[in-house]
Amino acid sequence: MTLTSHAGVKGTPVRLRPLRALCGTAALTLTLPVLFTGQAAAAVPAYSVYLQNYTTGLNAADSGGTVAAHNPKGNEDHQQWTLVAVEGGHRLQNADESDTCLGRSGSSAVTAACGAEGTTWTITPGADSTYTVSVPGTSQYLTGSSSDTSAVQLGSAGDLARWYLTPVTYATTAMPSADRRTLDQVTFLTAHNAFANGADGNFASFPVSLFPNQNHGISQQLSDGVRGFMLDDYTVSGQAVLCHNSCDGVSNPVPLATDVQRIVDFLKANPGQFVTVFLEDYASSDVLRSSLASVSGLSDVLYRPDQEGVATKGWPTMADLAARGKQLLIFSDRTRASDTANGWTTRDTFGVMYQREWTVENYWSMGGGLGDSDWSCYSRWGTGRPLTVDSTAFHPLFVMNHFRDYTISSTAETDNGKLLNRAQGFCTPAARKKPNYLAVDRYDLGSPTPLGTVGTLNTYVLASGQ
Incomplete structure (x- = not known):
């Protein structure tokens, strides 16, 4: 199995240790032990893993001889470990460093030559697919x-001492049939x-106006297969309008209601x-409510997960949503606490969900418009809400951002x-879930195209409980 390193456009292949036997399917199905979420993990994995902290979502990485907690970064940061059974327990051998194992020195976690004193560990299955x-x-x-969120050390039991042994490459199964697949599987x-x-x-004043993120209008985006729309709304003359960074100097910005109406009509x-x-x-919530109230037919198609017990029952099937004509979900990046502190009506009272209650999202920037890119995948909202947040009943939707600070067509084409x-080698293991939304600039560029990538991801779901 080869994953490609992504420092800029250099793309140096890194050969990983072989995982277990690959099944010959387009969905890349691996033969791995099945571990069931919500129960004790069944066995210590015999494949390459990330040692991922249950509380923070960060990965244990070799950092020049010291083991530190780093943002998940695939195969670029000495974060992959192979578990090796030895007398008295297991060793965790770094997957891309010769004869280098997880060890200890006093209360510090370090790396040392495999077989040296302090490199044998007891690995014990726990609840919710975690281990100690x-x-x-x-x-x-x-x-x-x-x-210190960067520290990995020796200490007492507790949630910070719980770890996921997250597969470097996930086992998958075929996407459920059209009548059975749920929103969080798509x-x-x-x-x-x-x-x-x-x-x-x-949409912006000079010079931001020189860097459009997309090349086609909303109606064309819908026709081309775009199904997620990131929109920035500001208040101008009591109306929510769409601007990038600020509406200062922007003549005749598009009203939010205009684009939402295009979507509803579609x-x-x-x-x-x-x-x-x-x-x-x-x-403000009052301005947003007023603007959305002017959209004809919005209430007919608006989906309200807060009114359907999704947080305890899980997401509905796509077939159920289609049968009921519930076709539009709206999120705001504001928080309930900020609206309450401002004395505003909460947005969910008129059908706009607080995104942080329903999704997880990786940090948005991969770097500037040119030069090396940062492919690490970690929470936009910090270690207090890591990408790994999950429960047996409710799986937050995963928004995967994949774009730069500034949109340069050649860079977007390469990145896309x-x-x-x-998505498969970096962000899926970082979140322990498949992305539900792939957010890109210039969706019309790239080989394969972003729409082609979406098609591939929609052929499979992750095997449960790893």
């Missing part, structure tokens, strides 16, 4: 730190700053289709061509 890694015959555990092509397209109207004409709108939301590799 302890010093044999003692109550000392490998743990994170409550005061991946949607998503246009970052969909309104900033240079076709529908003005959904009415195309039963069974499903769209999600993500608001980078700078308007590597979208599948990053």
